[in-house]
Amino acid sequence: MGLKHRFDYESVTNKLKGTELHYIDNKYAGSLSIALIFPNLYSLGMSNLGFLTVHRLASSLPYVGIERFFPALQQETPLEAPYYSFETGRPLGDFNILMFSFSFEGDFDKIPGIFASLGLPILAKERNKHHPLLIAGGAAIASNPKALSLVFDIIIPGEAETTIIPVIETLNKEGFEKEKIASIKGVWVPSISEQPPELQGVHDVNLQPAYSHIVSPFNSFGGAHMIEVMRGCPRICSFCLARCIYAPPRPVKASVIENWLNEHPNCKDLGLVAPSLFDHPEIEQIFSMLQERNIKIRNSSVKWEKLSSNIISALQKSGITGLTIAPETGSERLRKSMHKPMSEDLFIERVKSLFEHGFEQVKMYFVCCLPEEEDSDADATIDLISRVIKIAPSINSLSATFSVFVPKNHTPWQNEPAPEQYTIKKRIKYLKEGLNKLGAFKANFESPQDVLRQAYLAKVGAELGEEYDKLAKEERANRLFKKGQFSDISF
Numbered sequence: 012m013g014l015k016h017r018f019d020y021e022s023v024t025n026k027l028k029g030t031e032l033h034y035i036d037n038k039y040a041g042s043l044s045i046a047l048i049f050p051n052l053y054s055l056g057m058s059n060l061g062f063l064t065v066h067r068l069a070s071s072l073p074y075v076g077i078e079r080f081f082p083a084l085q086q087e088t089p090l091e092a093p094y095y096s097f098e099t100g101r102p103l104g105d106f107n108i109l110m111f112s113f114s115f116e117g118d119f120d121k122i123p124g125i126f127a128s129l130g131l132p133i134l135a136k137e138r139n140k141h142h143p144l145l146i147a148g149g150a151a152i153a154s155n156p157k158a159l160s161l162v163f164d165i166i167i168p169g170e171a172e173t174t175i176i177p178v179i180e181t182l183n184k185e186g187f188e189k190e191k192i193a194s195i196k197g198v199w200v201p202s203i204s205e206q207p208p209e210l211q212g213v214h215d216v217n218l219q220p221a222y223s224h225i226v227s228p229f230n231s232f233g234g235a236h237m238i239e240v241m242r243g244c245p246r247i248c249s250f251c252l253a254r255c256i257y258a259p260p261r262p263v264k265a266s267v268i269e270n271w272l273n274e275h276p277n278c279k280d281l282g283l284v285a286p287s288l289f290d291h292p293e294i295e296q297i298f299s300m301l302q303e304r305n306i307k308i309r310n311s312s313v314k315w316e317k318l319s320s321n322i323i324s325a326l327q328k329s330g331i332t333g334l335t336i337a338p339e340t341g342s343e344r345l346r347k348s349m350h351k352p353m354s355e356d357l358f359i360e361r362v363k364s365l366f367e368h369g370f371e372q373v374k375m376y377f378v379c380c381l382p383e384e385e386d387s388d389a390d391a392t393i394d395l396i397s398r399v400i401k402i403a404p405s406i407n408s409l410s411a412t413f414s415v416f417v418p419k420n421h422t423p424w425q426n427e428p429a430p431e432q433y434t435i436k437k438r439i440k441y442l443k444e445g446l447n448k449l450g451a452f453k454a455n456f457e458s459p460q461d462v463l464r465q466a467y468l469a470k471v472g473a474e475l476g477e478e479y480d481k482l483a484k485e486e487r488a489n490r491l492f493k494k495g496q497f498s499d500i501s502f
């Protein structure tokens with residue numbers, strides 16, 4: 012079982028490694044060994060510039076050996092324990108440091124399974140110097156660092172570029188000197204201080220933009236290189252976490268992107284990463300530059316109001332035939348309260364122009380269960396969709412995704428109550444019934460269970476560590492029980 016498991020794992024990792032393009036030499040051996048863990052799918056990890064930036068920065072230190080780990084390599088199939096590193100198949104428990112990158116709160120729930128399989132106590136106070144040091148960072152940590160304060164030795168709510176190297180250098184020179192580590196701006200050592208540091212964007216993105224130094228064909232940009240063109244967002248949508256944790260907005264200058272392109276002549280298509288790409292002050296210039304170099308543009312969603320004819324034609328030349336646009340809600344009243352004003356007539360005009368230019372698919376993104384949302388607001392959303400259906404070449408060229416509002420720390424709506432299960436189910440049913448009347452319109456909704464869990468994890472405090480501790484202990488007990496059964500049968 013053990014050998015087969017390892018063989019299967021290595022055959023998949025070898026296949027994936029063989030498809031990657033690397034811009035820096037991998038260094039697996041060093042006096043300080045780090046396993047960098049992205050607790051979700053390989054494809055998501057390889058699409059995450061935060062995760063990749065930590066890997067790139069740590070790799071630049073001569074004494075560090077760093078390897079990646081993903082608990083699910085393909086599709087949604089989780090790996091079975093025991094766990095080995097992605098690069099060399101080294102057992103995860105052998106590393107000096109386990110560094111977790113949490114992008115989504117839901118990934119916190121991977122902790123009990125991973126820790127239990129390594130035999131690692133969940134609670135930091137129960138571990139000793141023979142255990143690896145545990146570090147956590149990422150967007151979900153910036154949003155709610157307290158949730159994992161009993162679990163991790165070091166928590167990094169701040170930006171990777173200004174924290175990772177000083178933390179590793181201090182650990183290498185002086186070991187886990189808590190006071191010294193805690194004095195690094197943007198770093199929290201929960202065992203010596205109750206409060207996490209204030210979030211503050213201090214990295215100069217023009218000195219060092221984030222980019223994919225490892226390019227995987229399985230990333231969410233279809234295997235394109237990726238570069239962050241703007242950190243943060245100049246808008247003020249009341250529900251939005253991204254603009255709060257990455258404040259202040261920092262666009263990367265077109266000239267910096269040009270230099271980066273000169274240094275990466277193999278780049279033939281490029282994913283432009285930004286929470287609000289089309290608010291970049293030089294976006295038209297960047298698009299023209301990429302067009303002149305025959306570089307295909309990949310982007311995740313567009314600001315519909317910024318779809319000038321230059322931008323539409325640049326997107327078309329990149330072979331893009333579908334776009335995602337986010338009106339958020341059809342209700343003017345709610346758009347006002349979320350500080351996202353929109354002229355519905357202009358919206359309809361822009362969507363019409365997309366179809367006239369030959370775009371085949373338009374996906375709309377909405378949020379429901381917003382604070383003070385009533386049935387009349389949901390009716391307004393259904394009305395907006397019915398207006399869009401009328402100008403689309405066919406109903407099949409449209410779709411909508413509905414997420415449910417979850418209050419996040421740091422946002423202006425952080426103190427709004429999270430919608431309850433009954434409200435979520437009722438609202439989804441109401442929307443589905445209204446949309447059904449419009450014909451065969453495709454609409455996807457988040458699962459209420461996932462939303463409720465996400466809302467809990469976004470706000471939970473240190474008690475989450477106790478919850479995971481209990482779960483991990485049960486997990487270990489179950490595993491031992493199974494082993495015992497197996498022995499009985501064998502003898």
Ligand code: SF4
Binds near residue numbers: 251253286
């Ligand atoms: S929702 Fe989009 S546009 Fe609004 S603040 Fe967030 S990133 Fe910016």
